[in-house]
Amino acid sequence: MTITRITVHTLLAIFLSSCTVTFITGYDQVIDSTLTKMKSDFNLHFIKLGRTIQDSDPANQKFGNFQDYYDHMEVDLITLEGRARNLSAKSAIVKKQIHNLDSVMHSFEALHKASIPDRPGDDRRDIRNGINSAFDAVIKLQEELKSTGKIKSTK
């Protein structure tokens, strides 16, 4: 009887000490590094594009002049989608974020394809800010997820 009680208590203690709950996952090193690279590439692209829409040459901002950037962007988006697809079921938030980011970047591409004319006073800062926010959001959550589980002792 005593042995059984001790065994039950020991098992309970083992269970409590080793038990951890997981509400959310989704950290992926490749996603994290690809996002950082994509954000840097986007900002470099936007600086170059921004220069062409603030001058008097109406042709230098044509989509074709920037095709190389969009090709690389497409490759990076494929990488992100591929990695996100393999994340666990508890990574639904990260998956949605990657999907949204894909939509943001394709909306931007479509906007450029439809032409971005020279326009003094309109530096398209809303586009730059919005896309950076979309990147930062996913990067921030990746940072939070990366450090999850590192519980510091309160004593």
Next chain:
Amino acid sequence: MGILDYKQIVSECFVAAKTELGKSWKSFKPYAEHEFRQFAENAEFLAHLKLAGTIENEELKARLEIQQLALKNVLLTMRGIGLVTAQNTVNAVLKIVGKAVSKVLEVALPV
């Protein structure tokens, strides 16, 4: 076998929860403030362009769509941070309770 000091356990759990929530709020607040201010500024900029007749409805719609999708990602991050905080808090509490129980039982556990 010793006795569980519930008062001490509750006190430690409270400190752990407060620490986790505090850490999360410290990270969450400046991020949320910055992003919401940014979206308000972007909306104001677009409204100004539209009112001045600089951009047409179609372009406004396309540029607002980018804002909308970006905001969705920001809100998803906030939701994610909330879940991470809850997860860390529950795990910190479980760790404290597990340690207390194993101490009372005087068994060495892989904590």
